[in-house]
Amino acid sequence: MIRLENQYFHVSRILLxxxxxxxxxxxxLTRLWFIFLCSIQMTAIFFQFTIFLTSKCTFDLVIKVLSVTTILALSMATYVSxxxxxxxxxxxxxxxxxxxxTLKDENExxxxxxxxxxxxxLLIIVTVTSFCGSIGFLITQCWPRFFDVILPMNKSGPHNILFVTEYFVDQERYIVLILLHMNAALVTGVAGLLATGAILFTYLLHICAMFRIASYRLECTIKINILENNRLKRKNVICNNIINAVDIHRRAMKLSDLLVYRFETMLLCLVIGLVVLxxxxxxxxxxxxxxxNDTTEILPFLSVILCVLYMFIGHSAAQMVIDHNSHVFVTAYNIQWYIAPLYIQKMILFVLQKGSKDLTLSIGGIFFASLECFASLTKASISYFTVMYSIR
Structure with missing residues (x-):
């Protein structure tokens, strides 16, 4: 027997x-590695907030600090969850x-x-894109120092640090260690968001597959009724087919609800945090x-792209689950149920009654994951941006 986590969760497994x-x-050893990664992000958040101890708290400074620490805070939330x-x-x-x-049919x-x-x-594309973005971000920070080594100038000016931090040391002297710490925190933070999002996305796609199998089993029901001549055998096969379709549909609905319930707090933090970010x-x-003066600072651009992609992919997966659940109802409605015996029609009626209620993935009773919710959250982010821009 092939283990599911090795065959179907290969990419998510590597990332996690x-x-x-x-x-x-x-x-x-794995737990120590996990604690080490968390400590990097926690200390990065700490040393960014210490800037308020030595610098005047201004609106621009608060925005610059929060635009980075929010990423790390969201990552920490996923790590802990x-x-x-x-x-x-x-x-x-x-x-x-x-x-x-329990699957026996090759089509299933x-x-x-x-x-x-x-x-x-999709996960490979997103992973490669994130990796390339991280490399590009690191290059924009390292190339000034690289040219200082290749083409040294008579005067060495202060290095442009894209992070506002206070380590209570000479930043010029320890610039390499500071950049190493902050970049390691950001890379591990993005990796955490990517890995946890990947496993959730994989779960949702497999739930969609279960809904599609339920639709396929319903489609086969009428075909069996038409092709099978033996009445007793036909009755048993059709009943078993409908029972199996209802069973896998019920399991898919249970798994989708359980997934949202178990990670509801994390998902709520992600939704709110991504809008703020x-x-x-x-x-x-x-x-x-x-x-x-800040033409080389690409982190905000990358962060906006990350937010849009993360929210869009997550809500698209949730929309797929909703659509596939509705497809089961549509399939039961569209099959030629009127040519089936009365007892089969009654069983199909049960499926229709169950499918008349839409499946919703509610997050905290506030957000209902879907493409419509993604559009609303994007609109809300732009609205908050315009408000902050007007009062800065």
């Missing part, structure tokens, strides 16, 4: 292993493993393979566009 959060490998829910993650995978072990396996391929393809960095982008 990098940050020490893969639930099936939680050794002492997943580290305390390792058993929940295992339970999700085991439930999917149980469902997939093909459906799972298709959705898994789509999940892996996008608003802050939009303001930073506007400041950079109006300034002639």
């Amino acid at each position: 292993l990098i940050i020490g959060l893969w639930p099936y490998q939680q050794s002492k 997943f580290s305390t829910n390792t058993e929940v993650m295992k339970d999700f995978i085991e439930q999917l493993q149980y469902v997939y072990n 396996h093909a459906i799972v393979e298709k959705y898994d391929y789509n999940a892996k393809l 996008m608003s802050l960095n939009l303001l930073r982008v506007s400041q950079i566009m109006l300034s002639k």
Whole structure:
């Protein structure tokens, strides 16, 4: 038997292993690595807020500090949430493993393979894009020092640090260590958001596959009724097919609700934090566009892109779950139920009654994950940006 976590969660597994959060490998060394990554981010947040002890607190300074610390704070929220829910993650995978072990039809396996391929393809694209963005960000900080070595000038001016920090040391002297610490914090923070988002996205795509299998089983019901001549055998096969369709549909709905329930606090923090982060960095982008001195600072631009992509992919996955659940209802409605025997029509009526209620992925009872919610959150971010821009 092929283990689900090795075949269908390969990309997510690698990303979670990098940050020490893969639930099936939680050794002492892995836990120490996880604590080390968290400590890097926590100290980075601390040394950014210490700037208020030595500098005058201005609106621009607050915006610049929060535009970076919010990323790290969101990452810490995902780190803590997943580290305390390792058993929940295992339970999700085991439930999917149980469902997939019951699949016998080659077409059903093909459906799972298709959705898994789509999940892996998107995750690879996002991972490569994030890696290239991180490399580009690091290069923009290192190239001034590189040219100082290749083409040294008679006068060495102060190095432009893209982070506002206070380490209570000579920043010119320890510039390399400061940049190393802050960049390590940002890279591990983005890696944490990417890895945790990847596993959630994979879960949702496999839930979509379960809904699609339920639709496929309903589609096969009428075909069996038409093709099978043996009445008793036909009745048994059709009943079993509808029962199996309802069972996997029920399990898919249960898993989607359980996923949101278990990570509700984290998801709520992510939604609110991403709106705040996008608003802050939009303001930073506007400041950079109006300034002639910060043309090399690309972190706010990358942060805005990260926020939009993260929210769009997450809400798109939730929209897919909603659409696939609705597709089960549409399939039950569109099949030729009127040519089936009365007892089959009654069973299909049960599916129609269950599907008449839309599936909603509610986050804290405030947000309902969907593309419509993504549009509303984006609009809210732009609104908050315009308010802050007008009062700066």
